[in-house]
Amino acid sequence: MSLYVNLAELLGTRIEQGFYRPGDRLPSVRALSVEHGVSLSTVQQAYRLLEDNGLALPKPKSGYFVPASRELPALPVVGRPAQRPVEISQWDHVLELIRVVPHKDTVQLGRGIPDIGSPTMKPLLRSLAQISRRQDLPGLGYDNIYGNLGLREQIARLLLDSGCQLEPQDLVITTGCHEALSASIRAICEPGDIVAVDSPSFHGAMQTLKGLGMKALEIPTDPLTGISLDALELALEQWPIKVIQLTPNCNNPLGYIMPESRKRALLQLAQRFDVAIIEDDVYGELSYTYPRPRTIKSFDDDGRVLLCSSFSKTLAPGLRVGWVAPGRYLERVLHMKYISTGASAPQPQLAVADFLRNGHFEPHLRRMRTQYQRNRDLMLDWVSRYFPAGTRASRPQGSFMLWVELPDGFDTLRLNRALLDQGVQVAVGSIFSASGKYRNCLRMNYAAKPTAQVEEAVRRVGVTATRLLNENSHSSD
């Protein structure tokens, strides 16, 4: 990594963490050059990068400053979901989202798709094309059920960054994180079992519980620190919970990173009540801070954590390359993976392994993190500007999704219907709840380049929401 990028990241982290406050003067170019033993021009390059990311503001003849804080939307309130296990509903609204054939002219703010257009993806595509041309068994036959060994070696190395010391034989390649989650659930639970989930929660994981006949016990979740440990403890005392399923890093949809101390405390709770943990880390590599946050799995010493992830958010969902580190449930997960799809497709595995082995993943991630962080700030700015007063929004610490909360009683299903002709769609909040709560919330994707078209799409969402709100207040006059 270049020296100036290193330095920019260090300063950026300090600013993000509040070490330097809005309006503060940042260290002089000369001071930083001496402190870090780098040239003046390296420091200047670092500042220019920070400036590009909106983290530093040059003032003529005075140096660089932290930009004055913008007027940000207030944080969403902590949800108050049902305090008992419920059957999961909302399949019809999820189906509405996923049966859509994406139209070229529609801005799909609702889907969980990363920006796949980055030039840093090129080596992957080249590798994929090369492998596809080869008419041999490694690419076209059945792989062994664990998945490609070379890829598992690369993933084991990658996992070191999250604090996990795993061997390739501890990993099973899956057809996306979907299959990792689904095989994990089926490895542990039977129909009727109760699963504790963070709430709001990824709709795919919720629908998996529904499809398998399990009940969800939604635990209130803080938009900055994650699942409430007090509420979880109470639930564990009251109900025969089999497993806790959550996304502690760059949560979907709230975007928080659960602090390390809370991750440890959660694991201790799971140990005390002897329940398993299914940890969805699919966005973990997209944390805006570097090094990336640790996983709960990294503290796991008795194999009760099943770590699920994929390259769907870091590279491209169409590859369908995911994995699971199932701990003590390995044998059961292998069986569940076998009966769900057999062995996974080898060609994309071989291509991703090449991409990692040749060192292309790290620079790609760096670029995407920077892009997504910058887009987050823009998106928050657009929400402040275009959405009705009183709108609340999350503060994503990674990934590329913003959770937006409109006033109580607002109906985002109606909003989406009203947006149908305007070439833009969002993800309605209710699909993130087992019982259809969060109807006044929505999730928007900010992965793509923030073009005028994207800004216009967000503006339309805001303007339409304002109109619906006004109609509402008029009709209740």
Place this chain on the structure above:
Amino acid sequence: MSLYVNLAELLGTRIEQGFYRPGDRLPSVRALSVEHGVSLSTVQQAYRLLEDNGLALPKPKSGYFVPASRELPALPVVGRPAQRPVEISQWDHVLELIRVVPHKDTVQLGRGIPDIGSPTMKPLLRSLAQISRRQDLPGLGYDNIYGNLGLREQIARLLLDSGCQLEPQDLVITTGCHEALSASIRAICEPGDIVAVDSPSFHGAMQTLKGLGMKALEIPTDPLTGISLDALELALEQWPIKVIQLTPNCNNPLGYIMPESRKRALLQLAQRFDVAIIEDDVYGELSYTYPRPRTIKSFDDDGRVLLCSSFSKTLAPGLRVGWVAPGRYLERVLHMKYISTGASAPQPQLAVADFLRNGHFEPHLRRMRTQYQRNRDLMLDWVSRYFPAGTRASRPQGSFMLWVELPDGFDTLRLNRALLDQGVQVAVGSIFSASGKYRNCLRMNYAAKPTAQVEEAVRRVGVTATRLLNENSHSSD
């Protein structure tokens, strides 16, 4: 299709069906030329093709004859499985088969892999390589949950050959036939439910039942005509069966094609007892007779048949492109597919759609059918030659797998262990039974080019089996 290939197929079918008997003189070149209105050289080409396939024997100055019948192994006896629903076992032996990392020098006679080396596959690989290079959403994003529309259109056309009139919206693309079967089972059954299966039966489908907590009721199956309808009727009267799961076309492992009248009768039984049918047609396109056999689905008038298939046996398993036509269970199957893997990988779907659209599939199938039929004859010949006296074998009417039955009390698990150092492995019979029956049976793949190495591998299996049998009889002296 070339005229001579057409003619050869017609004559071949008549020979196979016994219209011309072994030793019979076949029609003269001139007579055929007149009868079919083709040139003499076309007839001669057709005869040369039949000769290559071992179906016609030239005698100087006398014309062509049907070869005298070879000494074929006797047919396997009809299984007598348990007459009650059982929990499925054998996962450990299936795992042994599928966890194997295929070694270059091992002849894997045990796996269900087609010959992927045919030059007729080239256009598919070219298309795959082209699509992989494109950095766009159709290839790299999430597809809609039904799968690629273009591919579904092509599959709907393909299904016409099996007598099915289906629309693209009746089809769901899956990650291989594995997922089609698994989503179908889960769409209909709950843990504890009873599923009637043909026996012996595909081990993947059996392990799916096991993994989902269902019980299998194994129905005796004739090696030439398929599942016993009498036994099935009795079972339907006695037990609350939810679904009948079977492979009527080019059955795995027995290779038979269930006669059309019996397919109709089976459907009537299902209607009378109001149960669903899961029809695995993954080998149906590889029938040696042309046109290909009809599916039970093609007679289905109330949507109770879920037709499952894939391109894993006709093209390559590594593509992981399968499909299901779920009839009245469409909505449930969509849900089950979504929770198992989300949408399937788009790139291989796009490539297969191209391959079909451009007319490459039919010539490819023709070539593979001919190759597999020829290999079957060789394999039967090798079994007669190298296996112990008293060995029985199936008469596959399609696909590329032979079922071999050794004397009662023989243990193919021991055989496979004894073969471990000899660079050859077979599929042990017990994995094709819910309760570990067929221990004296094995399945061998004859898809690959019948090289001297393959013949030597089969010889080793036979020689080792003979040795084990002799040891057995000595030790019991």
